[in-house]
Amino acid sequence: MDIRFQEVGYTYQKGTPFQSRALHDINLSIKDGSFTALVGHTGSGKSTVLQHLNALKKPTTGTVTIGDRVISNFSEDKGLKTLRKRVGIVFQFPEAQLFEETVGKDIAFGPKNFGLSEEEGLAKAKELLPLVGLDESFLERSPFDLSGGQMRRVAIAGVLAMEPEVLVLDEPTAGLDPQGRKEIMDMFYSLYQNKGLTIVLVTHQMDDVAEYADHMIVLEGGTVKREGSPRELFKEAGWLSSMQLGVPSTVRFAHELEEKFQWTFDPLPLTTDELAEQMIQKLGDSAGDVL
Template identity: 60%
Template sequence: MDITFKDVSYTYQPGTPFQGLGLEHVSLTIESGSYTAIIGHTGSGKSTLLQHLNALLKPTAGVVQIGDREITPETNNKNLKAIRQKVGMVFQFPESQLFEATVQKDIAFGPQNFGVPEAEAMARAIHMVELVGLPADVLEKSPFDLSGGQMRRVAIAGVLAMQPEVLVLDEPTAGLDPVGRREMMALFTRLHEEQGMTIVMVTHQMDDVANYANHVIVLENGQLAKSGTPREIFADPAWLTAKHLGLPTTTQFAQALIQKGFVFDQVPLTEHELAAMLQAQLPSKVGERRE
């Protein structure tokens, strides 16, 4: 299911002293099956764009097409339930939204709210706990007795229990330690690769963009500044610096090596790429020094 923005603008509190521009003339497509990263400095419009992906916000102007459904400024707020089932949203620190007495009931709440019978919703909860890598014995525990990382997995399991086609993630690893961050990103990779789920992720972690995404959207002041593959986006370090954006750690290291005489045919984005490129060059470098 593709999601397409056609000349979309959004204004907060129009006609009031607090009026502010969230998006301005944005046109882009998030293709079905893609892993899209959305980046940009604070206030660039990332969160506003996310909330258009399942019609939590409607455009002030333009059209957002979600699958075969068009959302316009005139769209009635009723009958949007189907969209919100297909596009699952995981907001920052989703564990703060847990509230049920047990993990199983919390995960099952969303499907039941959308009309899934209780028995089926409870069965989904069992499967989702396994899918997100939690032991089965957490099902009967209070979510508030779990660790922070486990609570986040429960919250994500609740979204996945809705069986969405698109999973939207707002800073999904915020506040996690390095091990927890890697485990969380591995989960999203499995969902993308094994189930063909479309992933849309807002992040400030450029390493995650380089390692996982195949499409990048750069926002600036509510406008689309650039889009492309990670390699295309990170190929211009000066442009990224001017936009107050960083580089993946590996790419930063490669830039330092270039200053020492190394040459790369293309920008290395991951550790494996850098290692392979260095292996091809190091023997000649060593030989030069011996001479």
């Protein structure tokens, strides 16, 4: 399911003395089956765009097309509940949204609201737990007795229980240590590959963008400044710095090696594996030149 923004603008508290323009002239497309990263510094408009992806907000101007549904400022609310089932959002610190007495009931809550029986909802919870790295023994446990990372996995399972076609991740690794961040992101990437989900990642973590995304959209001042593949955009370290954004650690290290040894990396390495492979090749070539 594609999502397309056409000339989208959004103003908070429009028509009041407190009105504030958050978005203007937004044109972007999120293709079905893509893994898109939405980046920008605080205040760039990421959170407001995110809330348009499943019509939590309606554009003040322009249109947002979600699948075959066109949303404008004049759209009725009828049918939006079904639409929001197709686009699931994992908000920052999703564990704060847990409230049921058991893990199984918490995961089953959404499906029950869409007509499943409690038994069917619990069966779905049992099916989903392995996908988020938890086993069946968690079903009867209280979510509030779990670790922070486990609570986050339960909350994510609750979103997946709605069987979304698009999964929107709002800073999904916030507050996690490097190992926990990698485990969560690997889990999402596995879902992307094996379940055919479209993923939209809203993040400040450029290493995650480099490792997982195939498309990147840069927001600044409430509009799209540039979009393209991560490999294309990370070549422009100076421009990203002007947008108050960084580059992945591998790209930064590659640039340092280029300056020190006059190397040229082609293509630009985005992951540690890509960097190591090219470094081995260049060191081998240097050894051959000496011999």
